[in-house]
Amino acid sequence: xxxxxxxxxxxVLPALLVVMDGVLSIVLRLRLERQLAIAAVRMVVQLxxxxxxxxxxxxxxxxxxxxxxxxxxVLFASREIVARQKRRLPGISAYGLGAGCMLLAAxxxxxxxxxxxxxPDPWYHPRYALTLLGVILGNTMTGISLGLDVLTNSLVxxxxxxxxxxxxxxxxYQAMLPVVRDALRSGFMPIINSMAAxxxxxxxxxxxxxxxxxxxxxxxxxxxxxxxxxxAGGTGLGTLAAVLGGARLLTDHRHRLRLDRIAAxx
Amino acid sequence: MLSVSGLKRLHLSVSFDLQDGECxxxxxxxxVGKTLLLRALADLDPNEGAVKLDGTSRExxxxxxxxxxxxxxxxxxxxxxxxxxxxxxxWDDALPLVTRLGLPDDxxxxxxxxxxxxxRQRLGLARALxxxxxxxxxxxxxxxLDPASAAVVEALISERMSNGTSVIWTTHxxxxxxxxxxxxxxxxxxxxxxxxxx
Numbered sequence: 001x002x003x004x005x006x007x008x009x010x011x012v013l014p015a016l017l018v019v020m021d022g023v024l025s026i027v028l029r030l031r032l033e034r035q036l037a038i039a040a041v042r043m044v045v046q047l048x049x050x051x052x053x054x055x056x057x058x059x060x061x062x063x064x065x066x067x068x069x070x071x072x073x074v075l076f077a078s079r080e081i082v083a084r085q086k087r088r089l090p091g092i093s094a095y096g097l098g099a100g101c102m103l104l105a106a107x108x109x110x111x112x113x114x115x116x117x118x119x120p121d122p123w124y125h126p127r128y129a130l131t132l133l134g135v136i137l138g139n140t141m142t143g144i145s146l147g148l149d150v151l152t153n154s155l156v157x158x159x160x161x162x163x164x165x166x167x168x169x170x171x172x173y174q175a176m177l178p179v180v181r182d183a184l185r186s187g188f189m190p191i192i193n194s195m196a197a198x199x200x201x202x203x204x205x206x207x208x209x210x211x212x213x214x215x216x217x218x219x220x221x222x223x224x225x226x227x228x229x230x231x232a233g234g235t236g237l238g239t240l241a242a243v244l245g246g247a248r249l250l251t252d253h254r255h256r257l258r259l260d261r262i263a264a265x266x
Numbered sequence: 267m268l269s270v271s272g273l274k275r276l277h278l279s280v281s282f283d284l285q286d287g288e289c290x291x292x293x294x295x296x297x298v299g300k301t302l303l304l305r306a307l308a309d310l311d312p313n314e315g316a317v318k319l320d321g322t323s324r325e326x327x328x329x330x331x332x333x334x335x336x337x338x339x340x341x342x343x344x345x346x347x348x349x350x351x352x353x354x355x356x357w358d359d360a361l362p363l364v365t366r367l368g369l370p371d372d373x374x375x376x377x378x379x380x381x382x383x384x385x386r387q388r389l390g391l392a393r394a395l396x397x398x399x400x401x402x403x404x405x406x407x408x409x410x411l412d413p414a415s416a417a418v419v420e421a422l423i424s425e426r427m428s429n430g431t432s433v434i435w436t437t438h439x440x441x442x443x444x445x446x447x448x449x450x451x452x453x454x455x456x457x458x459x460x461x462x463x464x
Contacts, residue, residue: 160344164390167308168397169334178346254309254329 003213015040057126066126070133074102077141081242084145087152087262089249097245101144105238106136109230117226135206135227136234139191143235144242147187151246152262154179162257172251180247187239191232198228268307268336268401268432273315275299275306280315280459282451284401289423289433291443294453300436301341303453304403307434308338319400337399341406343390345378353393363392366422368415383410391419395426402426404435408442420446 018040025032057065078098088094110133114120120128155162158179165175198204207224211217252258268284278299284290292300306313309329317324317336324332350364351357351374365371367388373381381389387410394402402423408416423433423446437443443450450462 158344158346160340160342161346162344163310164340164344164393165346166330167310167333167338167340168394169330169337171330175346252312254312256310256312256329258312 054126054130057130061122061125063122063124066124066129069126069130070107073130073133073137074099074106077102077106077137081141081145081148085149085152087149087156089148089152089246090261090263093249097148097242097249098144101238101242101245102137102140104241105140105144105234105236106133108237109136109234112233113226113230132227132230136230139194139231140234140238142190143187143239146190147183147239147243148246150186151179151183151243152250154182155250155257156259156262159257159259166255166257170255172247172255172257175255175257176247176251180243183243183246184239187243188235191235195228195232198224204228267320269316269318269321270307271316271318273303273306273313273317275302275311275313278303278306282459282461284432284434286400286430286432287427288449289427289435289447291447291450292434292436292453293438293440293443293450295455298453298455300453301405304338304405304434304436307401307403308333308336310338334397335399336401336403337394337397338403339390339394339405339407341387341409343386343393345386348377350374350376350378350381350389353389354396360392360396363395364389367392367418384412384415387411388415388419391422395422399431401432401434404433406436406438408437408439416442 018036022033022036024030025036053069057069078095081098081102082088082094085094089097110129113132114123114129118128118132123129155176162175162179166172194202194204204224204227206227207217207220210220210223215223250258250261267286270283271281273280276299280303282290292303294300302311305311307317309317309324309332319332319335324336345353347353350369354360357374361371361374364373369381369385369388369392378386387407391404391407404423407423408419411419420442423431423435427433433446435443435446452460452462454460
């Protein structure tokens, strides 16, 4: 396996493409230049740091360090889920729901892949455990945040319909079913679109990364298929858990709709 | 009998009894809390106080069972499905009631947006009446209706009352209040209630 190594100097010219975007924003008065600059700087700092961190973790091969890194990744993902909501669940329940669902979904499918398919030695080897978790978290996070966003927005919009069903003796599960179905459909959509388009419209990251690193395309495809199956499973589990959990948090034991528990984004 | 004791919801604090087959009309300016009171009785919002039906506390039964007995009908009913008939568990059973309320007998497959505001209000009433509840909480049930349609609704509710159904009815129409009610509760600012017997 051979690959073309890059130095930091090699990245200067490509970075000018981001500067070009900034110039476009200024010229067209899009007012995106500040956001663009912050996002670009964040990306560089985060990736460089994670590069060094992964180097340390891969050398240490410690279950404790690996578990700690995984927990931090889940916490950042849950924070990101909350940040993407237009209407948020209040306080700790929003973070708790996000983190719990991410841990359940991404944790389950990552363990499944490590213990049944990849079987690295040791099974928690961070080269496999953390990279798999990272890819699955990123995609599961999108499904969960979309599902929760549609759930809360639909409940506000469809309040009269939900309460009509409740007022006529429907349970909270019966009343929220149409909204829950919409939210689940939205959460599943990105992975369905992604599976349908992969290979035709897009060459996904894991596969292109491996091909660039010198792996035979047919072997890289097998890895990509594994990743896509894992993402589909993780997204399904995570979105289902988040939407059902969100629906439960927005009702109470007396089968009342509790939109007073939603806080609009400030 | 519906017995309400110390019911508290926001600024409201209410106690009263409602006999079987009795109709009480709630009146008062908009925003005074009439809808709040009806929703609290149906246990649709968090509230405090004792509400009993024939001596059985609402907490003693699951909330859906309570609402099938004490049913709230919003002034603008909501719709959870696309067509008229999808809102009824047994459309054929509901059809005589729906047509009596002035909707055409072929309206079953109609999409809800095809109905006028008044038709939607009558359909919402038909949907609630199909439950045959012990207590009906009607929030301005004829506000979008012409006088003839309102008379049909009043007659229908009167029939139910003669069969023992109790009704709490909010309306801004004084003449209607005198026609349908045995007592009128006039709600004032701050949620205070003054009772007028007819």
